[in-house]
Amino acid sequence: MEQLIVNTQNLNFSYNKTKQDIENLELKIPKGSIYGFLGPNGSGKSTTIRLLLGLLKKNSGSVVLFGETFNNKTRLKILNRVGALIENPSLYDHLNAVDNLRIAANYRQNIASNRINEVLEVVKLTDAKNKRIKEYSLGMKQRLGLAISLLSNPELIILDEPTNGLDPKGIIEMRTLIKDLNETYGTTIFISSHLLSEIERTCTHVGIIRNGKMIYQDTVASLKASKGSNIKLDIEVDKPIEALSILRNLKMENISLLDDFLQIEVKNKEEITGIIDVLRAEKINIYQVSIKNNLEELFLSLTEN
Amino acid sequence: MTALSFYISSIKNEFIKLKRTFAFWLTIISALLFPILFFIAYFLKHKTNTPEVGVNPWEKFMTIQIENSIPFFIPMFIVLITSLIMQIEHKSLGLKHLFALPIPKWSIYFGKLSIVIFAIITTYIYYYLAILLSGFLLGLIHPDLAFLNFQPEHLKYIKMLIISFVASLGIIGIQFWLSFRYKNFIVPLGIGMFLAIIGIIVSQAPQSIYFPYSFSVLSVSLGDKMPLILGVSSVTVFSVICFLVTSILGYIHIKNLNIK
Structure with a gap:
């Protein structure tokens, strides 16, 4: 020890x-x-x-x-x-x-x-x-x-x-x-x-x-x-509602919309490219994709009631 | 490391901390205050103060000065200087640091108490030297005041000052404890000033020989009427007892205090 x-x-x-x-x-x-x-x-x-x-x-x-x-x-x-x-x-x-x-x-x-x-x-x-x-x-x-x-x-x-x-x-x-x-x-x-x-x-x-x-x-x-192996993403797009329904059709789990940002959970980094390709194919403009700091969330969930 | 080396390093540090503080200057200002006033009074009215032929002018000059300034001024001075010296530590948030150092807590408490006492003794010494110097100066300026023709009876006046100092020990113990305990220096200062004034007011009452804040006045005003304990002035005895008891209780209290 x-x-x-x-x-x-x-x-x-x-x-x-x-x-x-x-x-x-x-x-x-x-x-x-x-x-x-x-x-x-x-x-x-x-x-x-x-x-x-x-x-x-x-x-x-x-x-x-x-x-x-x-x-x-x-x-x-x-x-x-x-x-x-x-x-x-x-x-x-x-x-x-x-x-x-x-x-x-x-x-x-x-x-x-x-x-x-x-x-x-x-x-x-x-x-x-x-x-x-x-x-x-x-x-x-x-x-x-x-x-x-x-x-x-x-x-x-x-x-x-x-x-x-x-x-x-x-x-x-x-x-x-x-x-x-x-x-x-x-x-x-x-x-x-x-x-x-x-x-x-x-x-x-x-x-x-x-x-x-x-x-x-x-x-x-x-x-x-x-905190689990999933990666959480924030995606900023020009047409969030449209993008949301497109991604929902792909049967992706844990998709939500918060302040015009799409929030998505993926299993690995390769999936991120896939999502971008799908959205671009539908002529949706992507302004930013960021990986969220999950530790921060974990900390908040641990310290909040 | 021995107890003595802890004590010495504590004292050494207290001297460094005093550098450039108001507490340091206060010892000098307080010591000069009354000698300057008396100097001015004698300087302006040297005719009325000229002694008769063959009379030692020092006797009146010293006695009046000591009897009229020390009893009232010393308690106030002690209250102020004790609060100021402790304030150096409180202001720097020093206690939490000191109490987390590998040094015994007694060396902090008694090291600081020693410095307070040292500052007070220094003030007495400055005060005495300032009176002597002002007398000599007056003698030079106005030879008819006859200060240069006679020698002061040093032993007598030094004894008066020592008695006054010992009579003040009691309130040093109390004030130091209060100042150490309370970060806000209004607390020890307010309590101390209030009690010092009460001490002067009640000093006429016979029971005041039990009230430490009256001791400074009593040590001068009672003179031969001072009740004795085993041949020693009772004010001296009570003051020393008060000092020892409050210092030890103060230390025990501080030692077990939660430092927030």
């Missing part, structure tokens, strides 16, 4: 008595994985992360990190192997990046002094290292937060919504950085996000949480496989 870096059992937590915020959560993060923790806003992602780090006191259940149960005795030992970026990064606005990193390095005590420049280089903030954080953009702050979590070369990095507030370029850079860390150092990475596309592109494993309950947990590959 693969080694688990994070393993929670029957984890329960509530902020108040009226609502159970985390319910019997079993989170299993294998060593060396990039684990995407997916769920809508307010589903309990941040709460789970805070429980893992001991910021919140669980009501019942257990949290095991690196094979050791998290408690007051093992707290320091475990946290020494973890780097975390929890929601908005904790940065001192009136200080510059170097001071902020120095503070984190001083607390951890065993950080070599050139490590500060190294992590600044990794997150590409070397040029802005003497600027006060006040003058930083949201994306720069997020990157500095990541740099702080990298300082100690942790075996596990926990990132809570790391791409929040980043522009498209920033998101791509963050994604590359995460993959590099994982590939080069074998760092296990735990990312929470409410964006499926984010997780799909970066992660090897995925857990989907809704209302504090884990509703799906497996590898991204098997999530993709589980």
Whole structure:
């Protein structure tokens, strides 16, 4: 069996008595994985992360990190192997990046002094290292937060919504950085996000949480496989109603019309050409054919009631 | 890593965090405020303040200044500086980060408390130096004030300041706990200011020796009438007890707090 870096059992937590915020959560993060923790806003992602780090006191259940149960005795030992970026990064606005990193390095005590420049280089903030954080953009702050979590070369990095507030370029850079860390150092990475596309592109494993309950947990590959082999298409044509009846005559299943788009399910990509040929033969103009992201639908169907 | 090294790194970091903050400047501004006022008063009315021949001018200058500024001002100052220093952490959302680092929680709580106390002691030192400096300056400008002809009785005044500081420890413990607990600094500031004013108002009542916010006034106003416990001023004893109890309770409370 693969080694688990994070393993929670029957984890329960509530902020108040009226609502159970985390319910019997079993989170299993294998060593060396990039684990995407997916769920809508307010589903309990941040709460789970805070429980893992001991910021919140669980009501019942257990949290095991690196094979050791998290408690007051093992707290320091475990946290020494973890780097975390929890929601908005904790940065001192009136200080510059170097001071902020120095503070984190001083607390951890065993950080070599050139490590500060190294992590600044990794997150590409070397040029802005003497600027006060006040003058930083949201994306720069997020990157500095990541740099702080990298300082100690942790075996596990926990990132809570790391791409929040980043522009498209920033998101791509963050994604590359995460993959590099994982590939080069074998760092296990735990990312929470409410964006499926984010997780799909970066992660090897995925857990989907809704209302504090884990509703799906497996590898991204098997999530993709589980949605069935059919491919869903959206086709935009000039005469949708006509096109619909033509395709219905071909005895194709699962055809529908939504906002002037034909929605069709096919078994393989070859069938797409066939459909196009049939429609063109009837002089129907096709403006676009797109394969729908089924994972997105699956995610919505999993997280919606 | 030993307990001491955790404590030292915590202190070191608190100093870095104080850089370029208003809290840092407040220690200097507060210390200079009264010496400047007294300097102006003596400068403008140096005739009326000229001592009789052979009388040490420092005695009146120091005593009046310390007795009239410290008791009322120090509680307000403590309320403000404690809230401001904690606010550096709250504003940066620092607690969730600190409590997820591999460092003991006590080193965070007591490291910060130490810095608050350090800032207050620094203010006392600046204050004392500022009074001395203003006296010497007055002596240079108006030689008839005779400040240059006499030496101040340092020991006596330093003792007054130390008594005042120890009497303030009680509210340092309370205010620090409140400031650590509440992100919104209006809470500790409002409660603290309110109680500090109450402390001044009720300081006439004999029961006020049990009310920490009156200790600063009482430590100066009671003088020889101060009730003693085992030969030590009761305000001093109660203040130290209040400090120890609230610091320890505060730490236990914070340690078990859910960090949202």
